[in-house]
Amino acid sequence: xxxxxxxxxxxxxxxxxxxxxxxxxxxxxxxxxxxxxxxxxxxxxxxxxxxxxxxxxxxxxxxxxxxxxxxxxxxxxxxxxxxxxxxxxxxxxxxxxxxxxxxxxxxxxxxxxxxxxxxxxxxxxxxxxxxxxxxxxxxxxxxxxxxxxxxxxxxxxxxxxxxxxxxxxxx
Numbered sequence: 788x789x790x791x792x793x794x795x796x797x798x799x800x801x802x803x804x805x806x807x808x809x810x811x812x813x814x815x816x817x818x819x820x821x822x823x824x825x826x827x828x829x830x831x832x833x834x835x836x837x838x839x840x841x842x843x844x845x846x847x848x849x850x851x852x853x854x855x856x857x858x859x860x861x862x863x864x865x866x867x868x869x870x871x872x873x874x875x876x877x878x879x880x881x882x883x884x885x886x887x888x889x890x891x892x893x894x895x896x897x898x899x900x901x902x903x904x905x906x907x908x909x910x911x912x913x914x915x916x917x918x919x920x921x922x923x924x925x926x927x928x929x930x931x932x933x934x935x936x937x938x939x940x941x942x943x944x945x946x947x948x949x950x951x952x953x954x955x956x957x958x
Contacts, residue, residue, distance in 0.1 A: 791865040793934040794906035797896050805856035805889040807917075812883035815844045823847050844881035849923045852881075853914045856889035867905045867930035875925040879916065886917040894926065905930035 812831070819828030823845035827837040834842040881887065889912065896908045908931045913924045 790863075791932075792863050793865050794896065794908065794931040795934050797864070797893055797908050797931060799893050799896060802892045803857075803860035803890065805860050807886050807888050808852060808856055810844065810852070810881060810883060810885045810887060812842055815842065815848055815881075815883060818848045818851065819845045839880055842883060846877045846923070849877065849881050849914055852887060853889050853912060853923060856887070856914070857891060857912060860889065861891060861910075864908075865932035867902075867932050869927055869929045870907075871928040873926045873928070875923070876921075877923050878921040881914075881916070881922050885922075887914050887922060889914050896931075899930065902930060903933075904936040905932050907931070 816829050816831075819825070825845070827834040827839055827843055828845045828848075831842045834840075891910045891912045894909045894911050896906055898906050907928060909926055909928045911924070911926050914922045916922055
């Protein structure tokens with residue numbers, strides 16, 4: 788499928804999984820020094836004395852990694868904007884050397900009661916490490932442009948890893 792995917796194209800139960808992404812101590816600490824300078828995110832020696840026993844990534848860094856990976860998979864959806872994150876849980880620390888990937892599943896969609904140019908879509912997202920442990924999970928609710936309103940920008944590159952539910956799959 789080429790081009791934008793509009794609200795009408797979204798299928799409840801469709802899933803994506805991103806590429807694997809290696810996490811480095813240098814990238815984690817560079818982010819934390821700038822945006823979340825707690826000692827267990829920025830100083831390996833001090834972090835060894837923390838309850839985590841070693842350097843861990845900022846939860847905000849987890850969100851930033853998720854965003855990059857998810858956009859690669861769901862960037863062809865004609866998003867208008869996000870309106871909520873619910874049920875946010877940082878379930879496990881992200882550590883140097885971890886290799887993560889992002890997953891999503893469409894939970895629901897409905898027409899908007901307020902906007903004539905968009906519908907509402909809710910997805911469940913997870914960022915998982917190489918052992919399959921959930922690092923962060925949450926549900927996002929967003930406005931997605933209706934086909935009648937047209938393309939918001941030049942055509943995107945469609946996701947290569949999206950899967951759709953087959954008949955009989957639970958949504």
